[in-house]
Amino acid sequence: MLPIVIADDSLLARKLLTKALPPDWAVDVSYATNGHEALTLYREGKASVMFLDLTMPDMTGYQVLEALQHEDLNTFVIVVSADVQPLAQQRVRELGAIAFIAKPVTPEAVLPILKEYGLYV
DSSP, rough: OOEEEEESSSSSHHHHHHHHHOTOEEEEEEEEESHHHHHHEEEEETOOOEEEEEEESOHHHHHHHHHHHHHHSSSEEEEEEEEHHHHHHHHHHHHHHEEEOOOOOOHHHHHHHHTTTTSOO
């Protein structure tokens, strides 16, 4: 089982993202409602892959990416955000994210990324 984290302060967004994952993908999903929870789960080894919202209370997705960089990023981070501005996309890639998916998330948006990085066969 591949440990993954879905970090989003919106319960609806977490549910939609979970439904967008391949149904036969062998994963153990943990949920975070803010950046601090996401980092805690990462430090506990529960985030081989992290789906990360940018706009969350307490600690933004940008701040999570910065913290992961300082801790020697060792996870695949896929940013999932409604902020689709080119500058936002460029900034998250510079901070180590492997991909950017616009909300609302669809299986068609998730699957190619998972396959590209060998996370789903």
